[in-house]
Amino acid sequence: xxxxxxxxxxxxxxxxxxxxxxxxxxxxxxxxxxxxxxxxxxxxxxxxxxxxxxxxxxxxxxxxxxxxxxxxxxxxxxxxxxxxxxxxxxxxxxxxxxxxxxxxxxxxxxxxxxxxxxxxxxxxxxxxxxxxxxxxxxxxxxxxxxxxxxxxxxxxxxxxxxxxxxxxxxxxxxxxxxxxxxxxxxxxxxxxxxxxxxxxxxxxxxxxxxxxxxxxxxxxxxxxxxxxxxxxxxxxxxxxxxxxxxxxxxxxxxxxxxxxxxxxxxxxxxxxxxxxxxxxxxxxxxxxxxxxxxxxxxxxxxxxxxxxxxxxxxxxxxxxxxxxxxxxxxxxxxxxxxxxxxxxxxxxxxxxxxxxxxxxxxxxxxxxxxxxxxxxxxxxxxxxxxxxxxxxxxxxxxxxxx
Numbered sequence: 001x002x003x004x005x006x007x008x009x010x011x012x013x014x015x016x017x018x019x020x021x022x023x024x025x026x027x028x029x030x031x032x033x034x035x036x037x038x039x040x041x042x043x044x045x046x047x048x049x050x051x052x053x054x055x056x057x058x059x060x061x062x063x064x065x066x067x068x069x070x071x072x073x074x075x076x077x078x079x080x081x082x083x084x085x086x087x088x089x090x091x092x093x094x095x096x097x098x099x100x101x102x103x104x105x106x107x108x109x110x111x112x113x114x115x116x117x118x119x120x121x122x123x124x125x126x127x128x129x130x131x132x133x134x135x136x137x138x139x140x141x142x143x144x145x146x147x148x149x150x151x152x153x154x155x156x157x158x159x160x161x162x163x164x165x166x167x168x169x170x171x172x173x174x175x176x177x178x179x180x181x182x183x184x185x186x187x188x189x190x191x192x193x194x195x196x197x198x199x200x201x202x203x204x205x206x207x208x209x210x211x212x213x214x215x216x217x218x219x220x221x222x223x224x225x226x227x228x229x230x231x232x233x234x235x236x237x238x239x240x241x242x243x244x245x246x247x248x249x250x251x252x253x254x255x256x257x258x259x260x261x262x263x264x265x266x267x268x269x270x271x272x273x274x275x276x277x278x279x280x281x282x283x284x285x286x287x288x289x290x291x292x293x294x295x296x297x298x299x300x301x302x303x304x305x306x307x308x309x310x311x312x313x314x315x316x317x318x319x320x321x322x323x324x325x326x327x328x329x330x331x332x333x334x335x336x337x338x339x340x341x342x343x344x345x346x347x348x349x350x351x352x353x354x355x356x357x358x359x360x361x362x363x364x365x366x367x368x369x370x371x372x373x374x375x376x377x378x379x380x381x382x383x384x385x386x387x388x389x390x391x392x393x394x395x396x397x398x399x400x401x402x
Contacts (some may be wrong), residue, residue: 008064008065009026009293010026010092011025013043013046014079014090015086015149016080016086017157018082018171019083019172020042020043020045020080021045022040022079023041024041026038026062026064027038027061029058036061037060037061037074038058039057039058040055040059042056054208055223056078056079056083057079057392058074059083060072060107060397067094069090069103069105070105070107070122072106072109073107082157085117088117089121089147090123091121092144092146093144094262096144096145101142101144104141105135105142106139110135110295112132115131115132116182119180119184119278120179121144121145121146123143124143125140126141126161135325141336147159147160147166148161149163152219154380155169156169156212160217163176164216164218167212169212171278174190174274175188175190175197186343187201187278188200188202189201189207196221197213199211199213201277202293202297203319204292204296206295208278208289208291208295211225211276212225218302228275228291230253230288232272233270233287234293235270235272236272236373237376238272239266239372240269241268241369242307242368244324244369245365246261246361246366247320247369248260248321248328250334251321254332256329256336259333262335263328263335264328267286268284268350270290271292272287272290273290274290276288277393278291278323281324288320288323289356292316297377303313309377310370311324313377314366314370316373317366
């Protein structure tokens with residue numbers, strides 16, 4: 001962090017989980033709706049006083065000697081993974097050192113993604129039973145609570161605030177499920193145990209696979225992850241995918257829901273092996289990990305009551321929707337932004353009406369999805385112990401890299 005003789009910030013660099021750097025160039029431009037803006041740069045390594053690397057986007061200019069707000073960012077999608085939270089943590093560190101807070105966000109994008117990012121370096125101040133809703137209405141303020149950020153080994157980043165809260169390993173982020181009373185869904189979870197802190201795959205309320213064991217201070221004890229067992233992919237019935245998409249649409253903002261369904265129309269669903277994760281999207285297909293299928297099969301085999309099996313089927317559909325939801329919404333937002341600017345308001349208005357009218361149809365799609373998934377589960381159960389599963393589709397070499 002470089003400062004001028006009068007204490008003003010001239011430049012700052014923060015390291016992000018992949019060990020590259022984000023640079024902050026204060027008062028870089030006035031070409032923004034809010035006036036003066038600071039610019040973010042991305043560089044693989046630090047290179048002296050000159051600005052080198054790639055300019056990414058801009059955000060509201062701050063007085064870095066006295067932080068007074070959480071700034072609006074122009075293009076969050078242009079930041080590399082972990083970039084936004086790294087900059088927010090720097091803002092929180094400086095505000096805490098300046099004994100300033102709580103701070104408010106008054107920008108145009110009070111999204112769920114920003115809310116979750118702020119939880120990593122701030123604590124919200126609210127009497128509301130629904131802090132996310134309060135945030136989206138501009139009624140939430142944030143007290144700086146920066147995290148300690150360490151890089152204990154190659155490909156390993158650990159973030160702590162009294163306990164390990166976030167781990168990034170080989171590009172995948174592991175989270176605590178509880179953040180100041182807010183439940184955070186993640187297929188990669190951090191779990192405490194008597195012998196240390198585990199980074200695991202998690203779904204259907206259970207551990208599916210252990211990846212790392214860390215000491216409570218973040219040092220690596222051992223790598224536990226295994227390569228997935230080689231297997232053939234199995235396509236799932238189209239009805240299952242329609243129900244998963246319906247669940248994503250139902251949980252999305254009404255104007256976005258029809259666009260979610262549109263972008264999902266070019267995709268199909270399958271089970272298959274995946275390394276270190278539960279889902280992959282690419283080549284027109286959405287792959288869900290065989291580890292989830294195996295867990296669901298075992299749970300269905302142990303459930304004799306029809307109601308219990310239906311509840312498991314619904315939980316699995318909800319789990320799949322949570323796994324693919326963010327990517328489908330990202331693609332849906334890209335569809336909207338690709339429209340001409342003067343056409344976007346009408347398209348969003350039409351989409352809102354279509355989303356309202358489609359609620360009953362989505363509920364029927366989800367119910368049909370559960371039935372189809374239970375039917376598949378019966379087939380898996382009968383095939384267990386009998387060698388290869390029937391009606392499978394062999395992997396293409398490119399599919400393994402998705």
